[in-house]
Amino acid sequence: MRQNNHMLFRINLARRKFLRQGFSLLASAGIIGCGDSATTSATTPVVIPPDTDSNDTPGTLTTTSTPQQVVIIGAGISGLIAGYELQRAGHSVTILEARERVGGRVHTLVSPFTNGQFAEAGASRIPSTHNLTLAYAQHFSLALDPFYPSTNNYFYLQDNSVSLIDAEQHINQPPWPGAVNRSNFYKIRGGMANLPLALSNALAEHINYSSPVELIQQTNDQVTVITGQDQQFIADRVLCTVPLPVLTKISFSPPLSEEKHLASNGGYDYTNSTRLYSQFSQRFWHADNLNGWGDSNWPEEIWQPTWDNGESSGIIQSYLRDVAATELDTMDVEQQIANVHSRWQHVFPELDSYLLTNHIHSWQQEVWTGSAYASPTNLQDSALSAYIGLVEGRIHFAGEHASNFHGWIQGAIASGIRAANEIHNAN
Known part of the structure; x- marks a missing residue:
């Protein structure tokens, strides 16, 4: 509840403040140049209200007299x-x-999965500092939810050794140096593709x-x-x-x-990104007080993207970048799954008993993308x-x-x- 109230406070900023911040951001950049509570989203919705005073956005233009x-x-x-x-x-x-x-690279995957489950192939999270993104979400009355769960334990997998991390401690730290805390990252309800x-x-x-x-x-x-x-x-x-x-x-x-x-x-480098998704018939990790989220030293980020949608089944995904993504892409599908699952089994030893399906998405193998970012x-x-x-x-x-x-x-x-x-x- 505290996290969602915090979100409402941030998002219910006046439109004019969003616009001022948006244009200031463009100018300064030189471009003018989460425990795993299944009921969090359903009982305490975070809805960005439509603006009743203005239909402006950070990119609003005056009506042209010379249409092109x-x-x-x-x-x-x-x-x-x-x-x-x-x-x-x-x-x-x-x-x-x-x-x-x-x-483009905002792509919510639905069809590989069942029981209302989905996952992001690309853009997944919005920092609270990204006011342009938040402003357009508000403009289209899209609801936001916390990206990271705030209960149960996270984990860190160092080779074959697993360390547990308290959720309250973890979400009040940044995921990387210089970022906002995890508690200040959000997602668009129902999938990022809604934008x-x-x-x-x-x-x-x-x-x-x-x-x-x-x-x-x-x-x-x-x-x-x-x-x-x-x-x-x-x-x-x-x-x-x-x-x-x-x-x-x-x-x-x-x-x-x-x-x-x-x-x-x-001559301008891009980072490769590959993600492996495994859907399970039950969220069996709850029995071990895990929320399905963690990191490994491969390195990889491990997420449960629909941790808050109330379904009994769930998805765990491996988010790999750079060398790790490139390495996984050299393998055939069976090897890719075995490679990722062999590490996960140190955290989720029962995964084979509940596995429904696997899916892999590689941006560098998409003909109209070529790489991730x-x-x-x-x-x-x-x-x-x-x-x-x-x-x-x-x-x-x-x-x-x-x-x-x-x-x-x-x-x-x-x-x-x-x-x-x-x-x-x-x-």
Whole structure:
């Protein structure tokens, strides 16, 4: 109860404060440039109330007197945010998405699981400091819940040795140096995909699915976009939100700058991410006073994503990054499962008795993503970051890679707002 009241206090900020903080954040960043209580969510809902005084968002634009034809490549968060704000301002927006879904790396997995269980393939948590993300959640009246459980024990798995950690102690510490405490991380109720779905519902008539872009040609007066289905779109401005590892799938005429060419050909590092999910018929770990959450020294984060939804079955997931993710990807599926479960059995010795299904998601193996999120070295950041989001003629660029918040929804939103402002104010 105390944690949820704390959440209500933070989220019930006045809209104007969100807007001031949002624009201040953009300017300062140079981009203008949980014990496992099954009843916590159900009995003490944390709902972000709709604003009754204003329909503004941090990215709200004034109504334009000179509407432009804008084509946006990619229906991830940055493309959706930019498209939403531009069409509200009176511009004509067309979004071309290579996949058959919106959200990009905000992707809630439902179909692999049963009994109302789901898990996140990508973005999973929102720090209380990410005011742009919170503001858009509020704008669409999305409910938030604590990300981490606040009762039962967490664990740390050091090789074959298990240490238990009191939940109250654990959630009042940051998950990594410089972060807010775990008690100040939140998730969108029902799945993080509810944010891109809310945006796409407002843009439903503007999104073309299964439309991978192959060629972008620009002149002084217009831009022509051609898809793999030989569709052709003429635009005044184009916004490209494609992740750098797959930007090379698009031909540009004239070619992009040397800096963007270098960045998209391996000169701007990305972090790999692979997650293994195991669904169990019962949450048998409760008998040992465990909440299903912990860490190992592989390293990995181990989560129970639906710890608070009241179902009897549950999912435990392994969240692997960088070298650990790359190593797991070298194995076949049976080896991947055995590799992860062989470590988990030191914490969950009964897992084989309750196992229902396994599922694996690797971002670096997705054709339209190529990796999980941008993580440049200091040298790469110094040499290239100023160019990645830079306008080239009539082509604009956005995405978490084109922001100061790599790997976060906040970065995608910030870059989408910045790009929308560029287009809105272009001659």
